[in-house]
Amino acid sequence: MYAEKIEMHNHNEAPMETKSGRLMIGVKNLSLIFQTNDGPVNALSDINLDIHEGDFVSFIGPSGCGKTTLLRVIADLEHPTSGTIEVDGTSPEDARLNRMYGYVFQAPALFPWRTIADNCALPMEISAQPKARQQKQIDKYLQMVGLQNFHKKYPWQLSGGMQQRASIARALCIEPELLLMDEPFGALDEITRDHLNMELLRIWQETRKTVVFVTHSIPEAVLLSTHIVVMSPRPGRVTKVIESPLPREKSLQLRDSDDFHALAAEIRAVLATDHQID
Numbered sequence: 001m002y003a004e005k006i007e008m009h010n011h012n013e014a015p016m017e018t019k020s021g022r023l024m025i026g027v028k029n030l031s032l033i034f035q036t037n038d039g040p041v042n043a044l045s046d047i048n049l050d051i052h053e054g055d056f057v058s059f060i061g062p063s064g065c066g067k068t069t070l071l072r073v074i075a076d077l078e079h080p081t082s083g084t085i086e087v088d089g090t091s092p093e094d095a096r097l098n099r100m101y102g103y104v105f106q107a108p109a110l111f112p113w114r115t116i117a118d119n120c121a122l123p124m125e126i127s128a129q130p131k132a133r134q135q136k137q138i139d140k141y142l143q144m145v146g147l148q149n150f151h152k153k154y155p156w157q158l159s160g161g162m163q164q165r166a167s168i169a170r171a172l173c174i175e176p177e178l179l180l181m182d183e184p185f186g187a188l189d190e191i192t193r194d195h196l197n198m199e200l201l202r203i204w205q206e207t208r209k210t211v212v213f214v215t216h217s218i219p220e221a222v223l224l225s226t227h228i229v230v231m232s233p234r235p236g237r238v239t240k241v242i243e244s245p246l247p248r249e250k251s252l253q254l255r256d257s258d259d260f261h262a263l264a265a266e267i268r269a270v271l272a273t274d275h276q277i278d
């Protein structure tokens with residue numbers, strides 16, 4: 001079953017017991033300083049965060065607050081300067097080697113010379129999965145994202161939204177425990193974005209993955225998330241973790257509800273405490 005809690009705790013407090021579900025990501029007193037020619041950049045400062053199995057967690061905050069950096073630390077693409085992070089009880093490196101991650105970027109990052117099916121196959125080719133298994137996974141996930149008739153097309157023959165759906169299918173093909181998504185719909189028009197938000201919610205319900213999602217959009221964070229991590233810049237800190245009171249099963253009409261507006265207003269107020277959202 002899904003866990004129902006995410007907690008932010010201060011340094012001296014032990015992490016709180018979870019009501020249910022296993023701890024997928026545990027971050028303690030984590031800081032990250034980039035050394036640059038212009039001097040050190042404090043990208044993340046003293047981050048404490050617990051994310052549980054089945055949660056849909058969004059990171060929101062203004063440009064430069066460290067959302068992508070934190071996602072990359074989870075994915076073992078960056079390493080903390082101090083503090084610790086565990087992913088399902090292991091290091092991010094072990095989690096990466098165990099293929100726990102599916103990563104979806106803002107740009108679909110599909111190879112133009114490969115068909116959609118062959119793009120989806122790539123991570124499975126790298127992990128030397130049998131061809132029959134690759135085919136089964138490609139069929140399953142292209143169907144799930146509504147691209148069952150596009151196996152043989154090339155990326156440039158698809159719209160931006162379809163390309164992004166293909167990149168989600170590619171991430172899901174290796175059956176990752178964790179889906180890490182960095183502003184995946186940021187470059188899309190609003191109508192396509194609405195559609196893909198609903199698709200993503202459906203896929204999340206179907207697969208029961210844990211999702212960590214970076215966004216600049218308050219409505220998107222409210223619509224999608226079970227928990228919203230509000231971050232502030234200079235240095236990047238977690239200002240507040242808000243647990244959503246909205247149901248897990250959602251429709252676009254929910255955006256007209258009082259609960260939706262109240263949650264959006266709460267996020268806006270937290271963001272406004274130390275900065276303006278860009």
Ligand SMILES: Nc1ncnc2c1ncn2[C@@H]1O[C@H](COP(=O)(O)OP(=O)(O)OP(=O)(O)O)[C@@H](O)[C@H]1O
Nearest residue numbers: 034035036041043062063064065066067068069070
């Ligand atoms: N490889 C790097 N080397 C040096 N500084 C970096 C590096 N990557 C990120 N930074 C800096 O770290 C800070 C956090 O960057 P990050 O990209 O994580 O922010 P963000 O919240 O994701 O921003 P955006 O919303 O614009 O994508 C910024 O000041 C950025 O310039």
